[in-house]
Amino acid sequence: MRTFRLVIACPDGVGIVAKVSNFLASHNGWITEASHHSDDQSGWFFMRHEIRADSLPFGIEAFREAFAPIAEEFSMVWRITDTAQKKRVVLMASRESHCLADLLHRWHSDELDCEIACVISNHDDLRSMVEWHGIPYYHVPVDPKDKEPAFAEVSRLVKQHEAEVVVLARYMQILPPDLCKEYAGQVINIHHSFLPSFVGAKPYHQASLRGVKLIGATCHYVTEELDAGPIIEQDVVRVSHSDSIEDMVRFGRDVEKMVLARGLRYHLEDRVLVHGNKTVVF
Amino acid sequence: MRTFRLVIACPDGVGIVAKVSNFLASHNGWITEASHHSDDQSGWFFMRHEIRADSLPFGIEAFREAFAPIAEEFSMVWRITDTAQKKRVVLMASRESHCLADLLHRWHSDELDCEIACVISNHDDLRSMVEWHGIPYYHVPVDPKDKEPAFAEVSRLVKQHEAEVVVLARYMQILPPDLCKEYAGQVINIHHSFLPSFVGAKPYHQASLRGVKLIGATCHYVTEELDAGPIIEQDVVRVSHSDSIEDMVRFGRDVEKMVLARGLRYHLEDRVLVHGNKTVVF
Amino acid sequence: MRTFRLVIACPDGVGIVAKVSNFLASHNGWITEASHHSDDQSGWFFMRHEIRADSLPFGIEAFREAFAPIAEEFSMVWRITDTAQKKRVVLMASRESHCLADLLHRWHSDELDCEIACVISNHDDLRSMVEWHGIPYYHVPVDPKDKEPAFAEVSRLVKQHEAEVVVLARYMQILPPDLCKEYAGQVINIHHSFLPSFVGAKPYHQASLRGVKLIGATCHYVTEELDAGPIIEQDVVRVSHSDSIEDMVRFGRDVEKMVLARGLRYHLEDRVLVHGNKTVVF
């Protein structure tokens, strides 16, 4: 069923819901899902509506025009999206395949509603798996002494493929600040620990050294500060003294792929609203 | 902060949210929380609003009158409650203290927003603990050969104490059908298994015999059919071959008390809407 | 690191551990993992040792001979396996790919220590995915009016491929009793509910009707009685009123594949001991 998704953030106040729901009702809009959140600390209000496209008398452009005055009145940060227009996703990976294979399978079996424009990797290992899915694979090696040319090429490919979302599916390179800025709120990473614990490299080794009883994974938007962007989703799995670092890595892979898949899904369904360094996930 | 809670269920259709939010906005109502749910299968719509009482120009009676026409227009099943009027709760227990002690502590430390009118038990074991909290304790023994007089007395006490909620906190007796009917949607039970598995007595023994790897607890409304009422909340805990039935019972106690406390809280906050044999828990 | 796995079940008594560990120590056996369990109810004792193969002065056949007198003395049901001899696995599937794809990926990335002899399916849908992994695919359609020829062919293939383990990775057919008997303790199924709830078909519909707040999956050995065999592993995921049956099916897929992968891993590592209708999982 084709729907429009109306996603709004604005300073809180009386009458916002009334105004928006009046607007929708006056055009006979059939709301299939509605979510609201008032944030006490920031004084902001967030809402998301999912509306059957066939219940409305107009398309998305006309919707935008008609709604603009209300948006202006309440100083809304807002967007409306159409499920008929699948988001274009670029996946980035290195050598480890678990997250990539998981996302490709979900896409292949119609669970992930998006177009996968291409896969970019700094290694050539996963080419065959990707190409079996009929998806272009770009091998862009990163020279540790001069990373700039590689990231220029990455940037070019992302643009060429008109990506709206970039997913770092265990891409073991740190994106340069300008790319982070340009695609703020559009680059999703999976970090293999329960952030803010164990920022940076080898988190399972850190976790093992500290003797923790749970290990986790965190899906977050990439910002210029390493592993510090807004968190979309997290989960943990229980470990014990009997688990080696290799066991932790193995358990970790399962949490990583589940958390990344959920986080990406929320993003694709326009369920994630970023405000400051926090997210509202409807 | 004092709020009114407006809880609505009605056949789904266009314009319900608009009508309700218009009504609230026209009276300057400050919505602190709003939840909606459209149930595809039944074609019903459910909503719950929490509104700051001091933002409205009238009290709860005037609200009821003013809102009645809208309720009628959309054939709403609805209620409005005032957090200033704490619900009166009667707790029932037998010999085991874990659920009762947990609820009493939550109430004593102001976590559970209700009045505990009294505790009724078919045993006298827990009297001292209850009375330490300043709550009346009634010992109503149940004669297995003739249970009627006991339940008549229970019924009398529940009425006398003007109970709006009855909580079976490991009360090991089956309530008679007429009591179940009279207090439909108001009697909350904790069953010590993951329903619908292991209905009836000794569920941990049943679970152990079946060799399950998780045991659970289910908080549900009591209906005439044993352990088959609408489910409010459930949870599980992991067990293994190394756990004896005694271990399961011990783990179970923790799940039972947590699940019952959450279920009761949802009920007290008017978050649970029953429709048929299912619940919406906002 | 190559290890031998010594797995023992016998009536409990004094001196078993001493006898076994003496035997191992007298041959300089380096134990890397040891697990014990005394079952009070049945009076049986279970143990599993993992021993470095290179620490022993003999191979697995000589081990068997040397250990036999001890096994006889304590009436042991026992086996010893060699990690150098990978178990041969036959996977069976229907149309749904999530469990099969997950297992194939784990095998492909060296996480599952086994040989996948072939995949048998009653549909031809998943052939290309399987063959990309270099694994033979057999399409054995099942005629609903006469299933016998199909299961004869299945049986023949399983034998031809010398399968030690058969995994029903969402194979939507019920195996005939004789096959269940012949491969008792070797056929692993994933049931898409938290058994013993919702035995049989369409468990998510049953779960939705009952309004449960958690859905689960159960990995178990197949026996003649449907969905009643010894449970190896279970897990659940939280659902709410806002989840449709389609959502439940989607969440369910993730639990199913995780639970099956864990259960199969336990089996391949000789961690599962069946006693009566229950398992010890070391």
Add this chain to the structure above:
Amino acid sequence: MRTFRLVIACPDGVGIVAKVSNFLASHNGWITEASHHSDDQSGWFFMRHEIRADSLPFGIEAFREAFAPIAEEFSMVWRITDTAQKKRVVLMASRESHCLADLLHRWHSDELDCEIACVISNHDDLRSMVEWHGIPYYHVPVDPKDKEPAFAEVSRLVKQHEAEVVVLARYMQILPPDLCKEYAGQVINIHHSFLPSFVGAKPYHQASLRGVKLIGATCHYVTEELDAGPIIEQDVVRVSHSDSIEDMVRFGRDVEKMVLARGLRYHLEDRVLVHGNKTVVF
């Protein structure tokens, strides 16, 4: 059933299990539970046996003498305890009652196998609750300008009551280094976050600022370095944007009390072996 618990840590090697189980078997010791762990990284071996006291021909002192030569041979760090001698526990609290009430209830209902010698608090709020349980309550206020006299008094009380375990059940003061040293491995704290995240004060505020999707609690041994001692147990609970800091605090209380109760139980049952800054929890 009275048991002895034999707990051993020593450098790993061949023949340890054989020697220990021979010793037990030669004295006809009936082992009810046995656990082993080889730690690859440190090269240490850990084991714990639970033995029926009535199966042995001698008492704990004779056991100690008889076992000493084996302990010496393998350079064991070891202890043997007798379940007939309950450990003496001193509980410390401040104003918040949830952990204290939970532990007291578990003790009162015979779930926690220990003697609670007394409760020490820097506030007088919880006196009545404690005294209802028949346990002495000491109010030792801490002067923020000069904490020494208070901790001298605490130290004196702990000694006077011959405490073997000190539990900081939300005691909001930092113990002085000399006390931490003197009672190394005997002081158990509950920290209200998933350590190592959010060390120090107000972890829920820190968690809310960071926008995490899970909050946790950590039970650990107290060392001189704040919140950095060996971790015994951890758990988490899911939160979302809709949860205020007050909600997090409330959810947190439930995790805290569960994690502390589990951690303390493991300690009382001699299941926790500390090695370096990590624990083995059998």
